[in-house]
Amino acid sequence: MAANTSTALITGGTSGIGRAVAKKLTEQRSLPALSVVYVPVTAKDRFEAITQQKADLLCEPTSATLSRREMVDFSLPTFLDGASLMARAGGPKDLRGLAGRQIGVLAGTTTGSHCATR
Secondary structure, eight states, X not given: OOTTOXXXXXXXXXXXXXXXXXXXXXXXXXXXXXXXXEOOOOTTTHHHHHHTTSOSEEOXXXXXXXHXXXXXXXXXXXXXXXXXXXXXXXXXXXXXXXTTSXXXXXXXXXXXXXXXXX
């Protein structure tokens, strides 16, 4: 977040964390109260929102890959990464049972990239 801004732009579905970060920044930096403005982003355009200064802070679980670190700065990790599968009742019981089947993943995520290469 830019130190000279009076508005914190916070994105993502974790609004409680975003509001807590904004509050803590005002306390630690002796800033006036920051207003929280939510900016809708997708997995594909979330980093561009930061680099193009459409948002100051992205508050969501995001994998800090080397290529992403070249674009934006990351805080210390606050979550553990992982992926889960959901199948219909009577569907495959393990990963081998998914061989040759289609699966759905969120486009533009590291999970999607990882699945595409396997």
